[in-house]
Amino acid sequence: xxxxxxxxxxxxxxxxxxxxxxxxxxxxxxxxxxxxxxxxxxxxxxxxxxxxxxxxxxxxxxxxxxxxxxxxxxxxxxxxxxxxxxxxxxxxxxxxxxxxxxxxxxxxxxxxxxxxxxxxxxxxxxxxxxxxxxxxxxxxxxxxxxxxxxxxxxxxxxxxxxxxxxxxxxxxxxxxxxxxxxxxxxxxxxxxxxxxxxxxxxxxxxxxxxxxxxxxxxxxxxxxxxxxxxxxxxxxxxxxxxxxxxxxxxxxxxxxxxxxxxxxxxxxxxxxxxxxxxxxxxxxxxxxxxxxxxxxxxxxxxxxxxxxxxxxxxxxxxxxxxxxxxxxxxxxxxxxxxxxxxxxxxxxxxxxxxxxxxxxxxxxxxxxxxxxxxxxxxxxxxxxxxxxxxxxxxxxxxxxxxxxxxxxxxxxxxxxxxxxxxxxxxxxxxxxxxxxxxxxxxxxxxxxxxxxxxxxxxxxxxxxxxxxxxxxxxxxxxxxxxxxxxxxxxxxxx
Ligand code: ADP
Numbered sequence: 001x002x003x004x005x006x007x008x009x010x011x012x013x014x015x016x017x018x019x020x021x022x023x024x025x026x027x028x029x030x031x032x033x034x035x036x037x038x039x040x041x042x043x044x045x046x047x048x049x050x051x052x053x054x055x056x057x058x059x060x061x062x063x064x065x066x067x068x069x070x071x072x073x074x075x076x077x078x079x080x081x082x083x084x085x086x087x088x089x090x091x092x093x094x095x096x097x098x099x100x101x102x103x104x105x106x107x108x109x110x111x112x113x114x115x116x117x118x119x120x121x122x123x124x125x126x127x128x129x130x131x132x133x134x135x136x137x138x139x140x141x142x143x144x145x146x147x148x149x150x151x152x153x154x155x156x157x158x159x160x161x162x163x164x165x166x167x168x169x170x171x172x173x174x175x176x177x178x179x180x181x182x183x184x185x186x187x188x189x190x191x192x193x194x195x196x197x198x199x200x201x202x203x204x205x206x207x208x209x210x211x212x213x214x215x216x217x218x219x220x221x222x223x224x225x226x227x228x229x230x231x232x233x234x235x236x237x238x239x240x241x242x243x244x245x246x247x248x249x250x251x252x253x254x255x256x257x258x259x260x261x262x263x264x265x266x267x268x269x270x271x272x273x274x275x276x277x278x279x280x281x282x283x284x285x286x287x288x289x290x291x292x293x294x295x296x297x298x299x300x301x302x303x304x305x306x307x308x309x310x311x312x313x314x315x316x317x318x319x320x321x322x323x324x325x326x327x328x329x330x331x332x333x334x335x336x337x338x339x340x341x342x343x344x345x346x347x348x349x350x351x352x353x354x355x356x357x358x359x360x361x362x363x364x365x366x367x368x369x370x371x372x373x374x375x376x377x378x379x380x381x382x383x384x385x386x387x388x389x390x391x392x393x394x395x396x397x398x399x400x401x402x403x404x405x406x407x408x409x410x411x412x413x414x415x416x417x418x419x420x421x422x423x424x425x426x427x428x429x430x431x432x433x434x435x436x437x438x439x440x441x442x443x444x445x446x447x448x449x450x451x452x453x454x455x456x457x458x459x460x461x462x463x464x465x466x467x468x469x470x471x472x473x474x475x476x477x478x479x480x481x482x483x484x485x486x487x488x489x490x491x492x493x494x
Contacts, residue, residue, distance in 0.1 A: 003333070003334050005096060006096070006100060006110060006332055006334065007332070009096065009097065009100040009101075010100065010104070010332045013046075014036075014045050014046035014101065014104070014195065015046065016033065016046055016047045016048070017036075017046065017047070017048040017049065017194065017195055017198050017218065018048075018049045019049050019051060019055055019059065019215070019216060019217045019218060020198065020201050020202060020205070020214070020215055020216040020217075021055070021058055021059045021062055021215050021217070022058075022059075022062040022211050022212050022215065023205055023210075023211020023212060024211070025202070026049075027049055028049040028050050028051055028052055028055055028219070029052045029054040029055050029058075030052055032049070032050035032052070033047035033048065033049060033050055034047060034048050034049075034050045034191065034218070034219070034220075035047055036048055036105060036194070036195065037192075037343075038104050038105065038107075038377075039106065039107035039192075039340040039341060039342055039343060039344075039377055039378045040103075040104060040107060040330070040331055040332070040340055040375070040377045041375055041376040041377050042344075042376035042377060042378075043376070045104055045105065045195075046195070048194050048195070048198070048218045049217075049218050049219065050218070050219050050220070051217045051218055051219025051220075051223065051224035052219070052223070052224075053223065053224070053227045055217050055219070055224065056186070056188075056217050056219075056223075056224040056227040056228055056231075057227060057231075059186045059215035059216075059217045060157060060159075060186055060215075060227075060228065060231050060233050060234060061233070062211075062212040062215050063157045063184035063185065063186050063212060063213070063214075063215050063233075064156075064157050064184070064233045065212060066184045066210065066211070066212030066213045067154070067156050067157055067183065067184040067213075071210045071212070071213065072179070072182060072184065072209070072210055072213040073154050073182030073183070077132055077133035078133065080129075080132060080179075080180070080182070081129045081130070081132055081133060082208075083207050083208040083209055084125050084126070084128065084129035084132070084176075084179065084180065084207075085125075085126060085129050086207035086208060087125055087203060087204045087207035087209065088122040088123075088125040088126045088129065089122075089207075090203040090206055090207055091118050091121055091122040091125065091168075091200060091203060092118065092119075092122045094118070094199070094203065095114070095118035095119060095122070096114075096118075097199075098117065098118045098168065098196045098199060098200060099113045099114045099117050099118055099196070100332065101195050101196045101199060102117055102167060102168060102193065102195065102196030102197075103331045103332055103339070104195075104332070105192070105193050105194070105195045105196065106164050106165070106167070106192065106193035106342050107295070107331050107339045107340030107341060107342050107377070107378065108165070108166070108294050108295075108297075108331060108339050109293070109294065109331045109336045109337060109338060109339035110331055110332050110333070110334060110336070110339075111334055111335075111336065111337070112293055112294055112339070113331075116166055116169050117166060117167075117168040117169055117196065118168055118196075118200075120166075120168070120169040120172065120460075121168040121169055121171065121172035121200065122172075123460060124169070124172035124173060124176045124460055124476075125172055125175070125176045127176065127460050128176035128177050128179070128180035128481075129176075129180060131177075131180060131478060131481065132180040132181070135152055135181070135481060135485075136152075137149060137150050137151045137152055138150040140489075144494075145493065145494055146491060146492060146493055146494060147490075147491075147492040147494055148489065148490070148491055148492075149489070149490040149492070150487055150488070150489055150490075151487070151488040151489075151490060152181075152485045152486075152487060152488075153182075153485060153486045153487075153488050154181045154182035154183045154484065154485065154486075155181075155183055155235045155236050155260070155484055155485065155486050156183060156184070156235035156236075157183065157184050157185075157186065157233055157234050157235050157236075158174070158178040158183045158184070158185045158186070158234070158235065158236045158237075158238060158484060159185075159186050159188070159228040159229070159231070159234040159236070159237045159238070159259075160174040160175065160178065160185055160186070160187050160188065160237075160238050160239075161188045161221070161225055161228070161237065161238070161239045161240075161241065161245075161249070162174070162187065162188065162189050162190060162197060162240060163190050163193075163240050163241045164190035164191075164192045164193030164297075164342050165193075165294060165297040165298060165299070165342070165400075166294075166298075167189055167190065167193045167194070167196055167197040168196055168197060168200055170240050170475070171187065171189070171197045171200065172200075173240075173464075173475035173476060173480070174187075174238045174240075174475070175187070175204075175214070176480075177480045177481050177483065177484050178236075178238070178483075178484045179204075179209070179213070179214065180481070180484075181481060181484040181485050183236075183484055184212065184213050184214070184215075185213070185214050185215070186215045186216070186217065186228060186234065187201060187214065187215065187216040187217070188216075188217055188218075188219075188221070188224055188225050188228055189216065189218055190221075190241075191218075191219070191220060191221065192342055192343050193342065194218045197216070198216055198218065201214055201216040221245060225245070226248075226252065229248065229249050229252030229253065229256070230252045230255060230256045231256065231257075231259075232256055232257045233257075234257075234259055235257075235259055235260065236259060236260045236261075236262070236483065236484065237249050237252075237253065237259055237260070237261045237262070238262045238473070238483060239261070239262065239263050239264065240263075240264040240265075240299065240475075241264075241265070242265065242266060243265045243266055243398075243469055246263040246265045246471065249261050249263065250263075260483070262471070262472060262473030262483050263466075263471035263472055263473070264299065264464070264465065264466060264470075264471045264473070264475060265299075265424075265426075265466060265469060265470050265471040266299060266398035266400065266424060266426070266470065267299055267300060267301070267303075267398060267424045267425075267426030267427055267447075267466065267470050268303055268304055268395065268396065268397070268398055268422045268424045269300055269301060269302050269303060269304065269424070269426055269427040269428050269429075269447065270302070270304045270305075270306050270418070270419035270428045270429075270445065271287050271290060271291075271302035271304065271305050271306065271428070271429045271431075271455055272306045272409075272415050272419060272428070272429065272430045272431065272441065272445070273287070273305065273306065273307045273308060273311070273315055273431045274308050274415075274430070274431060274432040274434075274437065275308045275310045275311045276432050276433045276434055276437075277431035277432060277433065277453070278431070278432075278433045278453055280311065280314075280315060280318060281318065283315070283431045283453075284315060284318035284319045284321075284322050285322050286454060286455045286456075287302060287305055287319050287404075287455065288319055288322040288323045288326065288382070288404075289455070289456075290302035290429070290455035290456055291303055291305075291382075291402065291403075291404045292323065292326055292337070292338050292382040292402050292404075293337065293338065294338075294339065295338055295339055295340065295341050295342075295380065295401060295402045296350075296382075296399065296400065296401045296402035296403060297341070297342060297346075297400055297401065298456075299426060300426055300427035300449065300456060300464070301400075302404075302427070302428075302429060302455050302456075303398070303399065303403070303404060303405060304388075304395060304404075304405050304406075304407065304419075305319065305404055305405065305406045305407070306407050306408075306409050306415055306418055306419060307406060307407075307408055307409070308408070308409060308410070308415075309408045309409065309410050312406075312408045316365065316384070316386055316406055319384065319404070319406075320365050320366045320384055323366055323367070323382045323384060323404075324366055326338055326382055328371060328372065328379055328380075328381060328382065329372060329379070330375075338382055338402060340377050340378050340379055341378040341379065341380050341401060341402075342378070343378060344378050346378070346400070346401065347370065347378045347379075347380055347401075349399075349401070350380055350399060350401035350402070350403060351369075351370065351380070353393070353394060353397070353399045353401065353403055354368045354383060354385070354403065356393045356394070357385045357388060357392065357393065357394040357403075357405070358385075360388075360389070360392045360393060360394070361387060361389065361392070362385040362386065362387050362388045362392065362394060362405070363385065363386050363387050364383060364384070364385055365384040365385065365386050365406075366381070366382070366383065366384050367380070367381035367382050367383030367384060367402070367403075368381065368383045368385075369381055380401065380402055381402075382402045382404075383402055383403045383404065384403075384404045384406060385403065385404065385405055385406065386406040387406070388405040388406060388407050389407065390407060390418045390421045391421070392405070395407065395421070395422065396422055396423075398424070412437060412440065412441075415430075415441070416441070416444045416445060419445045419446075420444075420445060420446050423468055423469040424466070424468055424469055424470045425446040425447050425448060425466055425467035425468035425469075425470045426447060426448055426449070426466040426470035426471075427447050427448065427449045427450070427451070428445045428447040428449075428450050428451070429450065429451035429452070429453075429454065429455045430442070430445070430450070430451075430452055430453075431452075431453055432452075432453070438452045438453075446467055446468060447466075447467065447470075448463070448464060448465045448466045448467055448470065448474070449462070449463075449464055458476075460476050460477065461476075461477055462476060462477050463475070463476055463477045463479045463480065464476045
């Protein structure tokens with residue numbers, strides 16, 4: 001990828017964004033808009049529609065009608081597959097435009113966005129396009145005088161609420177399997193990163209997805225998100241975001257139609273380094289990347305570094321050295337390794353975590369401050385805090401920022417106990433040359449995904465889901481399809 005092509009797009013004016021309802025781009029019912037502020041320089045990039053309750057209700061009604069008349073679910077699998085592949089083609093054709101727009105909106109470094117956003121989204125859509133005609137029903141092993149059939153049906157209207165860190169990648173994790181199984185979807189992008197996802201949704205229409213099958217409404221979570229959560233016409237809610245919002249969604253479901261709710265929430269994932277790690281230098285490099293890329297705004301970020309005491313000081317020094325060499329800055333520069341924090345509010349929250357960590361006895365080894373303030377953007381130095389006890393706030397609470405908490409341990413039992421001492425269970429890693437130890441750690445550390453001698457990078461063939469308060473249900477892989485189907489039994493007397 002060449003920098004000149006990115007630079008040509010970086011200053012382009014961005015037109016105002018509306019909702020996508022029933023195949024048309026429309027403004028909010030009362031005309032209200034929200035400023036979209038870029039975390040790169042604090043400037044207003046454009047506006048997006050500030051959705052009203054009526055907008056969300058209209059979008060849901062459109063999705064419901066599209067589902068009931070089977071304009072999508074009723075098409076042949078081959079026809080649906082073709083549309084989804086065409087959509088992936090269009091995402092790839094617009095990859096640079098989508099990536100740059102997304103970066104200007106959310107601050108992710110472009111090197112990461114190019115890989116993780118349009119590229120990954122297109123691959124996900126293709127994966128589920130290919131899967132959709134390989135999902136069979138079943139015949140039950142009944143007695144000979146009956147026939148038991150198990151049909152797999154689309155659920156109906158899916159409400160998808162998306163966060164701001166990787167809008168295209170995470171959006172595709174929900175949209176791919178939901179649409180592949182014949183559902184209609186109403187999408188609710190995050191307030192601070194909606195533009196590229198709205199554009200990607202528009203491309204689905206261009207690819208031939210019938211109007212109403214995919215609607216997208218922007219606006220405040222507490223307004224349009226709540227209407228979606230409380231709707232009697234949404235059958236499944238799929239969500240990635242904070243635990244607080246996850247709890248609200250469960251409450252909305254309980255207060256309305258008992259819709260299914262799948263939550264991918266936060267984590268406080270342990271990266272456990274044993275003295276017998278095969279390559280400490282590599283471990284240090286990956287540990288730094290595993291927390292600091294995208295300014296730590298990654299749900300599976302390895303935010304707790306548990307280091308065996310015998311190598312603690314040596315290893316922390318290695319991680320600090322890698323960290324201090326990481327380039328923080330202009331997210332649209334290809335050599336930048338750490339982009340902007342998504343918003344000023346998020347940055348203030350990160351800095352408050354550093355204060356708390358110090359007040360609770362932690363030592364800031366590197367970073368800890370805001371940087372590049374002269375740019376007008378929201379940037380933070382990658383931060384390592386050592387001496388963080390397992391019960392400290394920095395060990396217990398998800399920051400969602402570039403802050404690594406370091407805690408020493410002595411034995412395998414210690415490592416497991418500390419690793420499991422949070423309410424979360426999203427991801428983790430163990431670095432060791434001992435095969436038995438590696439498998440024991442994979443078994444004993446409570447997490448949806450465990451890495452061995454690496455961190456991150458698990459592709460679309462494997463599920464991603466949390467245990468404990470990290471959520472339920474999986475994105476990615478064929479297992480994700482289960483969220484978007486109902487099993488129906490046909491019991492036939494022969
Ligand atoms: P974060 O703290 O990481 O921004 P949130 O959970 O607040 O995470 O946001 C993730 C998504 O949830 C966003 O799209 C946001 O608009 C949406 N959201 C926030 N509050 C609510 C709510 N009360 N009901 C439904 N959706 C919400």
